[in-house]
Amino acid sequence: MAASVQIVGYYGAAPGSKTPLTVQRYNTAIPSQRDPGLAYPCNVPPTGETYRSCWMYTGAEIIGGTYSQLSNWRWGTSQSIKSDWGLHSGRVQVALKDGGIDAGCPVTSYAAPTGVAGSYGYDIKDPINGHGYYKDEVVACADADLYGTTNPLLFDSTVITPESVSKITKLVTHQLVLADDTEFGEKGELATFIRWQEI
Amino acid sequence: MPQIAPDLWKVALSYYWWRQYADGRVEQEFDLETGQIRPWGARTPGGLKGAGWLPVTPDLARKMRAYGEFGIPTQSPAIMVDLKPGEELEIFKDCTVLDGYQIHCKACGAVYRSFGEQDGYCPHCGAKPSWRCPKCDKLADEETCPDCKVNGRIIDPLERTPDKWEDVVYFLGIKGVYRLKFNSRGLVAEH
Numbered sequence A: 001m002a003a004s005v006q007i008v009g010y011y012g013a014a015p016g017s018k019t020p021l022t023v024q025r026y027n028t029a030i031p032s033q034r035d036p037g038l039a040y041p042c043n044v045p046p047t048g049e050t051y052r053s054c055w056m057y058t059g060a061e062i063i064g065g066t067y068s069q070l071s072n073w074r075w076g077t078s079q080s081i082k083s084d085w086g087l088h089s090g091r092v093q094v095a096l097k098d099g100g101i102d103a104g105c106p107v108t109s110y111a112a113p114t115g116v117a118g119s120y121g122y123d124i125k126d127p128i129n130g131h132g133y134y135k136d137e138v139v140a141c142a143d144a145d146l147y148g149t150t151n152p153l154l155f156d157s158t159v160i161t162p163e164s165v166s167k168i169t170k171l172v173t174h175q176l177v178l179a180d181d182t183e184f185g186e187k188g189e190l191a192t193f194i195r196w197q198e199i
Numbered sequence B: 001m002p003q004i005a006p007d008l009w010k011v012a013l014s015y016y017w018w019r020q021y022a023d024g025r026v027e028q029e030f031d032l033e034t035g036q037i038r039p040w041g042a043r044t045p046g047g048l049k050g051a052g053w054l055p056v057t058p059d060l061a062r063k064m065r066a067y068g069e070f071g072i073p074t075q076s077p078a079i080m081v082d083l084k085p086g087e088e089l090e091i092f093k094d095c096t097v098l099d100g101y102q103i104h105c106k107a108c109g110a111v112y113r114s115f116g117e118q119d120g121y122c123p124h125c126g127a128k129p130s131w132r133c134p135k136c137d138k139l140a141d142e143e144t145c146p147d148c149k150v151n152g153r154i155i156d157p158l159e160r161t162p163d164k165w166e167d168v169v170y171f172l173g174i175k176g177v178y179r180l181k182f183n184s185r186g187l188v189a190e191h
Helices: A081-085 B058-067
Strands: A005-009 A015-021 A056-065 A072-079 A090-096 A154-155 A171-176 A194-196 B004-005 B013-019 B026-028 B048-055 B079-082 B089-104 B109-116 B130-132 B153-155 B157-173 B178-183
Touching: A005 A194, A005 B089, A056 A072, A056 A194, A081 A090, B048 B089, B048 B157, B079 B157, B079 B178, B109 B157
Parallel strands: none
Antiparallel strands: A005 A015, A005 A056, A056 A171, A072 A154, A072 A194, A090 A171, A194 B089, B013 B026, B013 B048, B048 B079, B089 B109, B089 B157, B130 B153, B157 B178
């Protein structure tokens, strides 16, 4: 038996609009959008500065099927984003919590990304405009290239059962960071995965 | 297919769980006569003396479909564990949805999936991107021709298109003692 699991993102003004993910593109649209195409691009900053995309959310929703327990939700990448995308000093960063708490953001803590539409989004850790669930944590955001198939990021350890009130996982919160040496141009599709434990 | 709608996944099963109680009762995930599903339960029941994963047969795969489940028959053997009193069973499957690439090697015609681990060369024929020098017409492994010192034009035999797929790995063991990890192709060693 198996659960039916949909990969989802959240966008727009709080509390956020849940959207099934087919394609997710780092961009600078405000309110946030799943994929505005080539509008609202991520811009390479002037010398000495750092720009970012708006932060994005990735999670999963159990929408049916037959299952008893789903848990241990993990996320990762091919661990080659930096080189594949020519980011150099830039990176894709993923938000973490202090003390080994699940890295994912609960849906109830959704925060709409802010920034300057078409130019840049604010850093998840920005002391003023950052993400309320993460900005005051001591631990810094991590490089997404650290998390691969053999060492994924645990973003939700909650056990979801058919009786669970919410069947949506916490959300991986991530954003593209562009440095002044990041290469220009449209990037290829990012290789990512979501993994869960099921019985 | 396991991707039952855009980005909606339901993994296909090559194994189903089986458990035996100390009093001799046996339960399993699917009724072999009808294909009807029995959930494992919110907690692992007490009084088990054994458990494991049994391979899905072609007959069971057909019957599972009536209950909305997908089975991939396998000829791999059953994997079982005996439990002593007080031992804690570990039994689950790890399901992964991967968003990677399908790669077509234009040199040998092979088509394969990649999650970025083998993007540098074709695992079937070894073809890899190289640069053709506009002056001497030779192929080089670097952008700059080692003989003519001019930049070449890249020739990439590996054509990539985005692709999504699933992977299921089964786990069975006794907590704190040992754990087996396997799929329909065989045991997967952890290191």
